[in-house]
Amino acid sequence: MKRLFIAFAAALLFISCNQNKPSEQKTVAEKPVAKKTQKDSIEAVGLKALKALKEKDYSGFASCFHPVDGVRFSPYGFIDPTHKHVLAKDFLEAIDKNWTLTWGHFDGSGEAIKMKVKPYIDRFIYNADYLNAEKKSYDEFIGQGNTINNLKESYPQLHFTEYYFKGFEEKYKGLDWTSLRFVFKKHENAYFLVAVIHDQWTV
Structure with a gap:
């Protein structure tokens, strides 16, 4: 009799577990998957x-460069076709061999910007903590100075992001604003940088 009772209890437990499984599976299956x-x-x-x-x-930065087109670097908001344009391998080689490159011309003086890669990055790319920028945007401009912004004319139909600080010292009344813009182009189902543009107030 005792054995019969144990067998009956085990059968009930098996049936109960199997009845619960479909509903659990259904709950998992019904969870919406966020599409990127x-x-x-x-x-x-x-x-x-x-x-x-x-x-x-x-x-890591160079791994974001477009594999075919490379990246054009612009020290100011106006993009000039003569601004430095490099592939990832050339960028890394310039760092490794400590080459001095010509990137464009300084605002005001018009003198050639002749700098090694790392100092150029510190001055004209990551000159502020853009990872924690005050404002960020997608396909919209934030920083507006007196330099012509020809990004959309230079890269029609391409998408861009902007990272912006309105300024750092009150005495400058916002004239020390700064921004960094990235322009992207698709290659084999992935997006890469084709332009890195620094912008600021110019004279």
């Missing part, structure tokens, strides 16, 4: 580039 948008993908690449710049991980 184009904006999400682009902003993720921008975040990766900013983290690499902050950590001075130049190989």
Whole structure:
């Protein structure tokens, strides 16, 4: 009799467990899966580039460069076709061999910007903590100075992000604002940088 009772209890437990499984599986199956948008993908690449710049991980930053087109670097908001344009391997080689490159021209004096890569990054790319920027935007401009901003004319139909600080010292009344813009282009189902543009107030 005791054995019969144990067998009956075991059968009830088995039936109960199997009745619960479908509902549990149904709950899991019904959970919505968030789909990654184009904006999400682009902003993720921008975040990766900013983290690499902050950590001075130049190989990590170069891994974000477009494999075919490379990256054009613009020291100010106006993009000139003569501004420095490099592939990732050339960028890293310039750092490794400590080359001095010509990046464009200084605002005001018009003198050539001849700098090694790391000092250029500190002055004209990651000159502020853009990873923790005051404002960030996608396909919208924030910083507006007196330099012509020709990003959309230079890169029509491409997407961009901007990272912006309104200024740091009250005495300058906002004239020390600064921003960094990344322009992205798709290659084999992934997005890469094709332009890195620093902007600020110019004379």
